[in-house]
Amino acid sequence: MDECQTSNLLLFIVAPLGALSGPINYYRNITKSTPLRGEERICKPPTLIIWGDADQFLVKEGAIASLKYCKQGQLKFIEGASHWVMQDEPSQVNQLVDEFLSTPTLSSSASKL
Structure with missing residues (x-):
């Protein structure tokens, strides 16, 4: 963009x-x-984080670190997408969301498209 x-x-x-x-x-x-403590800090529902690897505002390390607060988290980087990942790559975002919603079980992982 x-x-x-x-x-x-x-x-x-x-x-x-x-x-x-x-x-x-x-x-x-x-x-x-009020700061959350212990188990309160963990997001329990399955969580999908979609991140543009060319984000000019937030660093990738922040996305990776976010996984430790997700009991069942997945992180997907979209190559070349900016902070506005949904506007940059709507088809890839939709595909990832569809796949995520179709997955019966999840585990914490990170990958790059």
């Missing part, structure tokens, strides 16, 4: 009145929440 496409996407996302309320409130409250 080039700079012009990114700007247009951001305008599309933030243009509706109140569109940023949720994201801004997330960051406002991130330091106010």
Whole structure:
């Protein structure tokens, strides 16, 4: 996604009145929440993390580290995709979600497409 496409996407996302309320409130409250301890920190439902390996905002190591908080987690990197992985590679994201939802059992793993 080039700079012009990114700007247009951001305008599309933030243009509706109140569109940023949720994201801004997330960051406002991130330091106010009670820290979770022990088992409370573990996400128990099967979890799929889809990550663009060309993300300019978040590092791959953060995605990999997130798996330790997932009881049944999978991490899939999409090569060449940016932070906006769903806009960059919608077909690959849809395929990964379909496969994930069709999988009866999951275990923590990381792979690259």
